[in-house]
Amino acid sequence: MAKKMNMVIAQSGGPSMVINESLVGAVLEARKSAKIGKILGAKHGILGILGNDYIDLKKVSPKKLMAIAETPSSALGSCRKKPNADDCKAIFEEFKKLDVGYFFYIGGNDSADAARIVAEEAEKANYPLVVYHIPKTIDNDLRSCDHTPGFGSAARFVASAIKGDDLDNRALGGVKIDIIMGRDAGFLTAASCLARNAEDDGPHLIYLPEVPFTLEKFEKDVEWAMKKYGRCVCAISEGIRDEKGESIGAKFAGGEKDSHGNVQMSGTGALGDYLAKHLKSTGKVTRVRADTFGYLQRSFPGVASKVDQAEAFAAGQAAVVAALKGELTKGTIAIVREEAKKYKVAFAPVPIQNAAKFTRSVPKEYIAKNGRDVTPKFVEYVKPLVGELPKCEIF
Amino acid sequence: MAKKMNMVIAQSGGPSMVINESLVGAVLEARKSAKIGKILGAKHGILGILGNDYIDLKKVSPKKLMAIAETPSSALGSCRKKPNADDCKAIFEEFKKLDVGYFFYIGGNDSADAARIVAEEAEKANYPLVVYHIPKTIDNDLRSCDHTPGFGSAARFVASAIKGDDLDNRALGGVKIDIIMGRDAGFLTAASCLARNAEDDGPHLIYLPEVPFTLEKFEKDVEWAMKKYGRCVCAISEGIRDEKGESIGAKFAGGEKDSHGNVQMSGTGALGDYLAKHLKSTGKVTRVRADTFGYLQRSFPGVASKVDQAEAFAAGQAAVVAALKGELTKGTIAIVREEAKKYKVAFAPVPIQNAAKFTRSVPKEYIAKNGRDVTPKFVEYVKPLVGELPKCEIF
Numbered sequence: 001m002a003k004k005m006n007m008v009i010a011q012s013g014g015p016s017m018v019i020n021e022s023l024v025g026a027v028l029e030a031r032k033s034a035k036i037g038k039i040l041g042a043k044h045g046i047l048g049i050l051g052n053d054y055i056d057l058k059k060v061s062p063k064k065l066m067a068i069a070e071t072p073s074s075a076l077g078s079c080r081k082k083p084n085a086d087d088c089k090a091i092f093e094e095f096k097k098l099d100v101g102y103f104f105y106i107g108g109n110d111s112a113d114a115a116r117i118v119a120e121e122a123e124k125a126n127y128p129l130v131v132y133h134i135p136k137t138i139d140n141d142l143r144s145c146d147h148t149p150g151f152g153s154a155a156r157f158v159a160s161a162i163k164g165d166d167l168d169n170r171a172l173g174g175v176k177i178d179i180i181m182g183r184d185a186g187f188l189t190a191a192s193c194l195a196r197n198a199e200d201d202g203p204h205l206i207y208l209p210e211v212p213f214t215l216e217k218f219e220k221d222v223e224w225a226m227k228k229y230g231r232c233v234c235a236i237s238e239g240i241r242d243e244k245g246e247s248i249g250a251k252f253a254g255g256e257k258d259s260h261g262n263v264q265m266s267g268t269g270a271l272g273d274y275l276a277k278h279l280k281s282t283g284k285v286t287r288v289r290a291d292t293f294g295y296l297q298r299s300f301p302g303v304a305s306k307v308d309q310a311e312a313f314a315a316g317q318a319a320v321v322a323a324l325k326g327e328l329t330k331g332t333i334a335i336v337r338e339e340a341k342k343y344k345v346a347f348a349p350v351p352i353q354n355a356a357k358f359t360r361s362v363p364k365e366y367i368a369k370n371g372r373d374v375t376p377k378f379v380e381y382v383k384p385l386v387g388e389l390p391k392c393e394i395f
Numbered sequence: 396m397a398k399k400m401n402m403v404i405a406q407s408g409g410p411s412m413v414i415n416e417s418l419v420g421a422v423l424e425a426r427k428s429a430k431i432g433k434i435l436g437a438k439h440g441i442l443g444i445l446g447n448d449y450i451d452l453k454k455v456s457p458k459k460l461m462a463i464a465e466t467p468s469s470a471l472g473s474c475r476k477k478p479n480a481d482d483c484k485a486i487f488e489e490f491k492k493l494d495v496g497y498f499f500y501i502g503g504n505d506s507a508d509a510a511r512i513v514a515e516e517a518e519k520a521n522y523p524l525v526v527y528h529i530p531k532t533i534d535n536d537l538r539s540c541d542h543t544p545g546f547g548s549a550a551r552f553v554a555s556a557i558k559g560d561d562l563d564n565r566a567l568g569g570v571k572i573d574i575i576m577g578r579d580a581g582f583l584t585a586a587s588c589l590a591r592n593a594e595d596d597g598p599h600l601i602y603l604p605e606v607p608f609t610l611e612k613f614e615k616d617v618e619w620a621m622k623k624y625g626r627c628v629c630a631i632s633e634g635i636r637d638e639k640g641e642s643i644g645a646k647f648a649g650g651e652k653d654s655h656g657n658v659q660m661s662g663t664g665a666l667g668d669y670l671a672k673h674l675k676s677t678g679k680v681t682r683v684r685a686d687t688f689g690y691l692q693r694s695f696p697g698v699a700s701k702v703d704q705a706e707a708f709a710a711g712q713a714a715v716v717a718a719l720k721g722e723l724t725k726g727t728i729a730i731v732r733e734e735a736k737k738y739k740v741a742f743a744p745v746p747i748q749n750a751a752k753f754t755r756s757v758p759k760e761y762i763a764k765n766g767r768d769v770t771p772k773f774v775e776y777v778k779p780l781v782g783e784l785p786k787c788e789i790f
Contacts, residue, residue: 068789161695171406171468269686272663393459393470
């Protein structure tokens with residue numbers, strides 16, 4: 001693509017604490033290139049393209065951009081729309097008018113799939129378009145990445161929250177249930193393990209969607225923890241499933257679905273309340289409390305992981321570099337951890353399909369055999385992504 | 396009290412992010428005095444005294460103590476026990492054996508009342524005991540204090556959380572309900588106002604227990620906000636009451652009570668879910684989510700307000716200074732804001748009754764006439780207690 005073309009960038013899916021780092025990384029990289037003309041930020045993902053609603057990102061000062069980079073949530077706004085053929089047709093008409101040759105879409109697997117659809121439809125329509133997906137998801141479930149931008153910061157929030165909550169539980173005792181985001185993958189819940197320091201620190205029980213959850217096992221596990229520690233902090237994924245593989249939380253969540261077919265799970269405390277009520281009903285424990293960490297996990301300002309921030313920025317830059325290189329015209333940025341003693345990653349352009357639609361789960365080697373914990377191997381995996389937590393001291 | 400006597404210090408009630416500052420402030424001050432012999436930290440409040448369970452706080456290094464000061468939750472453990480005459484008799488037997496002449500109890504109004512009971516029973520029993528309550532409560536509802544240690548840090552968490560959540564709501568829209576701690580007083584919910592910066596920043600609606608809450612008014616207010624802002628973030632106290640003054644949340648909370656007669660409110664998402672379900676049932680709004688901030692408000696590490704930390708430490712010191720002075724033998728530390736342009740407070744010993752049992756509510760001058768917001772006067776009151784929030788930038 002020798003001719004100077006304009007670019008559109010947008011954000012999609014659930015916000016994260018560092019999705020704006022990727023936006024700004026891409027924008028500042030694009031501003032360096034003579035091949036790129038206008039840099040248009042579409043508001044609310046492809047809805048902004050369909051509604052002709054843009055911010056001219058060449059007109060925003062670098063200082064303001066850097067402040068936006070450090071701000072949680074999606075500064076351009078987001079959406080959960082899966083484009084159909086008609087949408088794509090409208091998008092290309094719009095792109096043609098605006099001379100758009102580059103399209104960047106920052107998001108998770110559904111957003112990668114949306115970008116894939118746009119890319120494939122563009123090919124069918126003979127519209128010349130370089131499409132890059134930039135990875136983002138607190139769920140850490142993209143198949144193309146060792147870990148995803150957004151995960152480290154959400155994990156840092158979760159580990160900090162469990163750390164504080166464990167101290168709270170030390171003071172007043174009983175059973176504390178904490179429900180953590182992650183519809184299909186348990187990575188974020190698993191990261192609660194980083195709250196541990198002393199031998200008797202919580203979380204004492206960790207439940208992931210990858211391990212069938214039964215009330216019977218839960219009761220027994222709580223009994224074990226109460227006997228061993230005299231108290232019990234449980235980190236439980238909102239996505240836990242029964243032995244038939246059916247989501248337990250979805251039954252309480254009202255059945256709302258987005259256009260990718262995902263059931264809404266967060267934004268309700270029902271699963272935690274159900275589990276707490278059940279434990280109380282056994283009569284074996286008296287003080288039981290449940291908290292659902294909810295949207296704070298992806299939006300709380302001031303707790304982002306520095307490593308995550310830097311990587312999200314770099315992923316945005318890498319997408320623009322790859323798009324300009326032009327070898328791969330429908331890509332996503334893979335994050336690859338290099339085999340070395342010191343933590344180090346590389347950013348590699350790979351086909352967009354690698355990130356789209358299907359997700360990955362927590363691998364078996366990261367799940368303890370007792371089904372209620374993670375392995376030391378997982379701790380090793382997740383630690384460098386999160387950074388040091390605030391120091392806490394006990395007697 | 397010329398003779399060298401030993402002292403007991405303990406923590407009671409709900410933990411906070413800075414209650415250990417008060418503990419360490421008192422302990423380090425006591426360590427300076429030749430009048431005080433042993434410094435015993437009773438574990439889990441008066442339960443530790445009754446169970447003869449102490450930590451020798453003279454043996455803990457200042458370095459470790461300072462690290463504990465910065466750690467959230469009650470490092471000695473807590474309890475919610477109201478002592479009766481028999482408990483007091485047992486306490487004095489224990490104190491006599493241990494040569495205890497000073498007793499410090501860090502907590503809220505119920506803990507002040509427990510300390511008052513101990514002090515009055517000691518007088519009846521002719522047991523010479525100086526008793527000081529050290530103020531702590533995230534609820535900010537002690538009558539003896541302009542504001543209470545613990546409140547500023549919890550308010551900082553709440554304002555930060557609402558700030559991030561408002562950014563999240565900007566991205567995906569709809570109505571967001573956030574349930575905030577405070578059974579009787581709405582100070583913490585009111586502090587959510589500090590999340591506002593831009594004209595259209597949330598919270599757009601703020602509901603306190605001090606203003607009767609009806610579903611009809613709530614619906615109308617949400618409609619107003621949706622029309623004005625196209626979205627709506629609501630900060631709602633867990634303690635909101637209906638027109639008869641009855642708690643709405645208590646109906647869903649299972650009816651658990653502590654020995655002071657307080658109904659358990661936190662540790663459940665039921666109120667938020669109820670309000671969200673109701674809003675959805677009206678059919679006027681589609682995307683409605685509810686989060687209950689829960690115990691993170693009082694325990695999250697790394698977000699404490701610096702002013703709050705310093706004041707909590709100073710309140711602990713002031714109690715020991717006053718106890719040693721001996722003019723007032725049954726006291727609490729009042730925090731008085733001095734009338735000056737620059738924020739400044741004084742710590743004054745006052746009779747323990749001033750903090751005990753009865754609480755204060757958010758004064759009328761802090762509540763907006765429309766019943767869904769706070770006044771600029773409240774913003775002025777609360778701002779210096781919380782400090783600057785992390786910078787956030789929007790397009």
